[in-house]
Amino acid sequence: xxxxxxxxxxxxxxxxxxxxxxxxxxxxxxxxxxxxxxxxxxxxxxxxxxxxxxxxxxxxxxxxxxxxxxxxxxxxxxxxxxxxxxxxxxxxxxxxxxxxxxxxxxxxxxxxxxxxxxxxxxxxxxxxxxxxxxxxxxxxxxxxxxxxxxxxxxxxxxxxxxxxxxxxxxxxxxxxxxxxxxxxxxxxxxxxxxxxxxxxxxxxxxxxxxxxxxxxxxxxxxxxxxxxxxxxxxxxxxxxxxxxxxxxxxxxxxxxxxxxxxxxxxxxxxxxxxxxxxxxxxxxxxxxxxxxxxxxxxxxxxxxxxxxxxxxxxxxxxxxxxxxxxxxxxxxxxxxxxxxxxxxxxxxxxxxxx
Amino acid sequence: xxxxxxxxxxxxxxxxxxxxxxxxxxxxxxxxxxxxxxxxxxxxxxxxxxxxxxxxxxxxxxxxxxxxxxxxxxxxxxxxxxxxxxxxxxxxxxxxxxxxxxxxxxxxxxxxxxxxxxxxxxxxxxxxxxxxxxxxxxxxxxxxxxxxxxxxxxxxxxxxxxxxxxxxxxxxxxxxxxxxxxxxxxxxxxxxxxxxxxxxxxxxxxxxxxxxxxxxxxxxxxxxxxxxxxxxxxxxxxxxxxxxxxxxxxxxxxxxxxxxxxxxxxxxxxxxxxxxxxxxxxxxxxxxxxxxxxxxx
Numbered sequence: 001x002x003x004x005x006x007x008x009x010x011x012x013x014x015x016x017x018x019x020x021x022x023x024x025x026x027x028x029x030x031x032x033x034x035x036x037x038x039x040x041x042x043x044x045x046x047x048x049x050x051x052x053x054x055x056x057x058x059x060x061x062x063x064x065x066x067x068x069x070x071x072x073x074x075x076x077x078x079x080x081x082x083x084x085x086x087x088x089x090x091x092x093x094x095x096x097x098x099x100x101x102x103x104x105x106x107x108x109x110x111x112x113x114x115x116x117x118x119x120x121x122x123x124x125x126x127x128x129x130x131x132x133x134x135x136x137x138x139x140x141x142x143x144x145x146x147x148x149x150x151x152x153x154x155x156x157x158x159x160x161x162x163x164x165x166x167x168x169x170x171x172x173x174x175x176x177x178x179x180x181x182x183x184x185x186x187x188x189x190x191x192x193x194x195x196x197x198x199x200x201x202x203x204x205x206x207x208x209x210x211x212x213x214x215x216x217x218x219x220x221x222x223x224x225x226x227x228x229x230x231x232x233x234x235x236x237x238x239x240x241x242x243x244x245x246x247x248x249x250x251x252x253x254x255x256x257x258x259x260x261x262x263x264x265x266x267x268x269x270x271x272x273x274x275x276x277x278x279x280x281x282x283x284x285x286x287x288x289x290x291x292x293x294x295x296x297x298x299x300x301x302x303x304x305x306x307x308x309x310x311x312x313x314x315x316x317x318x319x320x321x322x323x324x325x326x327x328x329x330x331x332x333x334x335x336x337x338x339x340x341x342x343x344x345x346x347x348x349x350x351x352x353x354x
Numbered sequence: 355x356x357x358x359x360x361x362x363x364x365x366x367x368x369x370x371x372x373x374x375x376x377x378x379x380x381x382x383x384x385x386x387x388x389x390x391x392x393x394x395x396x397x398x399x400x401x402x403x404x405x406x407x408x409x410x411x412x413x414x415x416x417x418x419x420x421x422x423x424x425x426x427x428x429x430x431x432x433x434x435x436x437x438x439x440x441x442x443x444x445x446x447x448x449x450x451x452x453x454x455x456x457x458x459x460x461x462x463x464x465x466x467x468x469x470x471x472x473x474x475x476x477x478x479x480x481x482x483x484x485x486x487x488x489x490x491x492x493x494x495x496x497x498x499x500x501x502x503x504x505x506x507x508x509x510x511x512x513x514x515x516x517x518x519x520x521x522x523x524x525x526x527x528x529x530x531x532x533x534x535x536x537x538x539x540x541x542x543x544x545x546x547x548x549x550x551x552x553x554x555x556x557x558x559x560x561x562x563x564x565x566x567x568x569x570x571x572x573x574x575x576x577x578x579x580x581x582x583x584x585x586x587x588x589x590x591x592x593x594x595x596x597x598x599x600x601x602x603x604x605x606x607x608x609x610x611x612x613x614x615x616x617x618x619x620x621x622x623x624x625x626x627x628x629x630x631x632x633x634x635x636x637x638x639x640x641x642x643x644x645x646x647x648x649x650x651x
Binding site for chain 1: 392440443444447448449450451453454455457458459460461462463464465466468469473579582583586590618621624625628629631632635636639
């Protein structure tokens with residue numbers, strides 16, 4: 001947060017790469033943790049449900065950022081991996097009555113396997129071609145789920161799933177789900193933080209910066225590219241499972257191409273190759289439609305007729321959403337994370353900036 | 355017993371629809387060829403053009419030629435403006451920036467068009483007779499024939515343009531190497547704008563043809579998704595490739611709908627081109643007519 005960085009001398013690489021860059025970071029984390037623990041006791045159920053959505057989106061955005069932001073491989077098919085996780089978990093939960101601590105990793109692993117297969121073209125092609133290949137992956141997976149009743153459960157391609165049970169009690173309310181989702185979101189954040197400062201994470205970054213050069217310095221491109229796809233899809237699969245438990249239903253309509261674009265927008269607006277950025281992006285993109293709806297319901301009647309407002313909201317959401325993507329790309333390519341760092345570095349030397 | 359007549363009907367329909375796909379793919383190829391930018395909003399371009407034509411004809415009651423002229427001019431202006439405002443700042447940035455910018459643009463267009471033109475489906479009536487042409491067993495819908503002819507006309511025009519005209523040669527030089535082209539006194543930015551403007555013309559007529567075939571509403575933009583198999587199969591930077599790719603996709607799609615649909619219960623039409631595209635990406639990612647790029651460090 002806002003603090004001076006003078007007086008701390010890092011004399012080893014280990015110190016430079018530590019999870020907490022400065023001692024004060026521990027305090028920052030402690031304060032945020034305390035706030036997150038206290039928040040649900042004071043907030044209305046509706047706001048908790050919004051936070052829950054943000055928590056789910058955070059996991060997915062982190063996963064996508066590992067692939068796009070850190071490894072530099074484009075995926076327009078991430079929602080498909082989420083649906084793979086969601087339907088795997090839903091089928092396991094309904095047919096075999098398995099608890100969430102089995103279905104959740106199973107959904108993630110299944111998504112990782114599918115993701116690695118979709119990632120195979122990345123060994124030969126990159127950039128635009130990879131984007132189109134993953135787009136095809138999205139459409140093919142979507143089509144398959146929609147057309148194979150054995151996977152999709154037949155009616156409306158959706159499967160109802162009971163809420164997860166913990167210590168014999170079912171998590172029914174948003175308040176209870178909050179703790180469940182918070183746990184996995186924190187796990188995902190810490191996991192990603194540790195991943196990107198490890199050997200694997202550095203290999204990813206080297207591949208992003210120049211894959212041929214990375215190969216020459218001895219990084220096994222074949223292994224690491226597929227690994228990036230697998231890890232990223234694992235996160236996506238877990239996101240799908242969490243979302244399924246959150247909604248109580250697995251439905252492919254939650255995981256269409258539009259969702260893929262939503263997640264890409266999160267990491268673009270938040271900041272590519274940044275963990276804090278993924279969280280910012282998840283918050284921003286999740287809140288955007290809610291804020292637009294609130295704004296239109298409260299003030300929309302000044303501009304438009306009351307009957308029109310409900311029809312306008314989805315269109316306005318699309319316009320704001322697309323406009324923001326373009327705006328960020330043109331004006332602030334490093335996203336919200338960069339804006340946050342600018343604010344921070346302004347205050348770091350305040351009031352004696354030169 | 356193999357039904358020849360059925361197959362031939364599927365093939366003719368495939369060829370006609372395929373040429374109409376080519377019409378849209380041409381816009382994509384033109385932009386990629388000249389500026390190396392990828393237009394994920396090609397379907398939305400076509401939708402916008404369709405909305406303009408339908409808006410002029412239905413809402414304003416304008417004569418047909420005026421509607422088309424306004425659509426062409428409007429789309430050219432739109433292409434110029436887009437290049438200037440959105441794409442020029444992104445020159446030299448990673449490829450995902452351009453991809454996401456055009457996806458963002460597509461989202462804006464899909465949200466904004468119904469606000470201006472209304473959400474209901476509008477029809478475009480071409481000034482040709484509705485009577486299908488009949489050749490023996492075949493009945494050819496006139497809209498598709500017109501679209502296919504338009505596509506072939508564009509093929510001829512653009513082939514001439516790139517081979518013979520001064521502007522086309524300059525554009526090829528820009529596509530080949532921007533720095534060298536600049537050193538030879540070619541105004542690279544101007545040619546970028548021209549490429550987007552040309553994509554606008556193609557999209558305007560694509561919107562006219564597809565709008566007449568399917569009716570104009572937001573779902574018209576979905577044909578943009580068909581562009582990718584077409585351009586990957588044919589080669590991203592080849593005009594002939596766009597035509598051939600379109601033919602392949604159209605034929606494959608119709609054969610799949612005719613022979614595979616009864617087996618699996620429908621929907622293979624939307625699926626088969628993508629499988630073909632994935633195979634192509636694995637074997638020959640630059641397509642049948644595309645130029646192979648050699649990577650240098």
